[in-house]
Amino acid sequence: GGALAREWFALVTQSVCDVGRGLWRNGKVEDVGLQINPWSGMIHSDHLDWYRFLGRVMGKALFDGIKIPNAIIPYIYKFLVGAPLSLLDLKQCDRRYYDFVKTIEALAVEGGNDDGKGGGGDDDGADAVADLGLNFTLTEEDPFGGETYVELLPGGADVQLTRHNLGLYKECLVRYLLIDRLRPQLTELFGGIHEVVP
Structure with missing residues (x-):
């Protein structure tokens, strides 16, 4: 039955x-x-x-x-x-990575958008995200104390994270953490x- x-x-x-x-x-x-x-x-x-x-x-x-x-x-x-999977799905899975990306997004907005008062904007060359010196990699710790170095895309160690490629970084991070690994x-x-x- x-x-x-x-x-x-x-x-x-x-x-x-x-x-x-x-x-x-x-x-x-x-x-x-x-x-x-x-x-x-x-x-x-x-x-x-x-x-x-x-x-x-x-x-x-x-x-x-x-x-x-x-x-x-x-x-x-x-x-x-x-x-399709999104950053909100990552939030359910691992809040640390979600919060990290939201912090980077806030920096991108602060350092890249024109507030309508003149100055700022995309043409001033400022990129607070690039100033962090990050790239398309991450290091994961396994439960036994080891570490794994991961490139989020081929050659990711040589791709600097900027406000202009932040969307691609988010896609790569979500894809790796929720699917690829x-x-x-x-x-x-x-x-x-x-x-x-x-």
Whole structure:
């Protein structure tokens, strides 16, 4: 019956999505949902099999019209249906990066927009964002104390961040943090769903 199937889906997803298993982690923002653990491969050599399995379970639940009780962070569902991701999705995932980008945006506005009183504007050459000396890279710490240096686009270490390319930087940052670093896990999750739901 329906109740037995719902209970089975609840128990299976609860087990697979248990943060103690290392495949998922709690969101950096409270009450948003579980996030894929980007370091799941350091914990389980067969981690991708687990994501494929969960995808199949999600696909079967979708096919049968059963709601899955575990709360996965909403942007993953957006990704699965091909909806564009934005800075607001990053805010749900990691508030630190969101706040960093908002600070850079504020500098770009202060240093680049004409206030209508003369002076300022794009033609004065001032670029408070470029003055920070940042580029299209980031350094991530893994849970075991190691660091990973990441170029957000090819040659990113040689691309200075300015107010003029801030939009591209935001796109690259969102793409890396929400998709690229999780691509193996997302591919398996998506593939598992599509094995059941064409």
